[in-house]
Every structure is written in C-alpha cells, then in structure tokens.
Amino acid sequence: MKQKETLSTTPLKEAHIDLSNLLLEEMGDEHKASSVETPLRADAFDISDEEKIAAIAPHFKAIMEILGMDLRDDSLRGTPLRVAKMYVKELFQGLNPANMPSMTLFENKFQYNEMLVEKNINFYTNCEHHFVPFFGKAHVAYISSGKVIGLSKLNRLVEYFSKRPQVQERLTMQIGKALQTVLQTQDIAVMMDAKHLCVSSRGVKDDSSNTITTYFGGKFQEENTKNEFLKYIDIND
Numbered sequence: 001m002k003q004k005e006t007l008s009t010t011p012l013k014e015a016h017i018d019l020s021n022l023l024l025e026e027m028g029d030e031h032k033a034s035s036v037e038t039p040l041r042a043d044a045f046d047i048s049d050e051e052k053i054a055a056i057a058p059h060f061k062a063i064m065e066i067l068g069m070d071l072r073d074d075s076l077r078g079t080p081l082r083v084a085k086m087y088v089k090e091l092f093q094g095l096n097p098a099n100m101p102s103m104t105l106f107e108n109k110f111q112y113n114e115m116l117v118e119k120n121i122n123f124y125t126n127c128e129h130h131f132v133p134f135f136g137k138a139h140v141a142y143i144s145s146g147k148v149i150g151l152s153k154l155n156r157l158v159e160y161f162s163k164r165p166q167v168q169e170r171l172t173m174q175i176g177k178a179l180q181t182v183l184q185t186q187d188i189a190v191m192m193d194a195k196h197l198c199v200s201s202r203g204v205k206d207d208s209s210n211t212i213t214t215y216f217g218g219k220f221q222e223e224n225t226k227n228e229f230l231k232y233i234d235i236n237d
C-alpha cells in the first residue's frame with residue numbers, strides 16, 4: 001500500500017521564521033513535533049540517491065574542515081563519502097515513500113479475533129533536532145478486522161518510519177496511522193520506549209531517563225483493552 005505523504009516545508013520554521021535562533025534551539029530541545037507528516041520539500045525526490053550522496057559528501061567534508069580536522073589523514077579521508085552514503089542509503093532511507101515495505105494482507109482464516117501483540121521490536125532512529133540517535137523498543141498491537149499481516153511486516157514498518165530524522169511523538173503516530181491504513185482497522189496500539197542520546201550524551205546529560213509515547217486507536221481507547229495491552233507488554237520486564 002502506498003503511504004500518503006504530504007509534501008510541505010517545515011511548519012516549525014514557517015511559524016517561527018521571525019524569531020531568534022535561540023528560540024528555535026529551545027524548541028528543538030523540547031522535542032516538540034510540529035506535524036504527523038514528516039516535513040518534506042516538494043522537490044524531495046527530484047534527484048536520485050546517487051546525486052544526493054555526491055552532493056552531501058563535500059558539505060560534510062566542509063563541516064569537518066571547519067572543525068579543524070585534517071582530511072589528508074588516512075583515517076578521515078573516506079569519512080565524508082561514508083557519511084553521505086550512510087545518510088541516504090541507510091539512516092534516512094525511509095524518507096522516500098518508494099522505500100515503504102510491501103504490506104501483504106492475509107485472510108484471517110483462523111478467525112482469531114483477539115488482540116495480537118508484537119512486543120520488544122528494536123528500533124534505531126535519529127533525532128531531527130540534533131541528528132544523534134534515539135533508540136529502544138516498540139510494542140505494537142492490533143485486533144483483526146478480518147485481515148492479518150505477516151509478523152515480520154510489523155517490524156519492517158517500524159524500521160521504515162525509523163529511517164528518517166524523527167521525533168518520537170511523530171514516529172509513534174506515523175506507525176499507528178500506517179497500521180490502521182494497512183490493516184483496515186482503527187483498533188491499533190503502539191507504545192515506544194526510547195533513550196535519546198541528545199538527552200544522555202549532551203545537554204542535561206541525563207543517563208537514566210526513558211521517553212515513552214503511545215498511540216491508541218479504536219477499541220484500544222477503551223480502558224479494558226488498553227489495560228490488557230499494557231499488561232502484555234509490561235515494560236518493566
């Protein structure tokens with residue numbers, strides 16, 4: 001199923017274009033998401049991945065040089081191209097809807113009408129405010145509306161949306177809404193439990209805190225169903 005993407009410039013920037021950089025930086029540290037959709041430019045995919053890699057490498061080289069690093073050193077020489085490839089082909093591959101995993105549905109032949117929970121899905125993503133990782137576990141659940149999906153597809157969907165510059169709130173909602181579309185049901189739950197390196201390795205340097213975000217749709221908004229899900233995932237395990 002093709003994921004619907006709204007192409008627009010970043011609303012955060014538009015809304016605060018006249019304010020100081022300081023305010024934008026503070027908003028970044030608050031990790032507020034501006035929209036459920038990833039803010040993308042209309043021309044986001046006008047050039048190929050190879051053209052993007054070739055364009056990013058010299059910019060990254062310039063950053064390293066401005067920091068004072070000697071790019072003639074053997075250990076550093078390959079870094080700009082390596083980083084450019086990693087950005088386009090790995091870490092941020094999920095920006096392009098063409099890379100959305102195929103989502104084949106099956107008839108629910110077993111008439112299994114209870115909750116299905118896939119817990120402890122590992123995910124790695126990058127904070128869009130600092131471009132450093134945040135990572136942790138995703139727990140997703142659905143109640144079949146007559147269709148079921150291969151379990152590994154749930155992991156693939158989490159991975160796809162993780163491969164973007166992200167904020168945890170948006171990542172959680174994107175996964176939840178995509179599951180609702182794919183599985184043709186509102187009855188979806190997503191919980192994400194993550195550590196943010198921009199919180200632990202810099203700034204306030206809080207090493208022990210985790211961030212938890214949730215998305216509850218349909219029956220999961222009812223107390224009983226929600227509690228059943230929370231009991232299964234028991235995140236203190």
Ligand SMILES: [Zn+2]
Pocket residue numbers: 028031127128129130131196198199
């Ligand atoms: Zn951050």
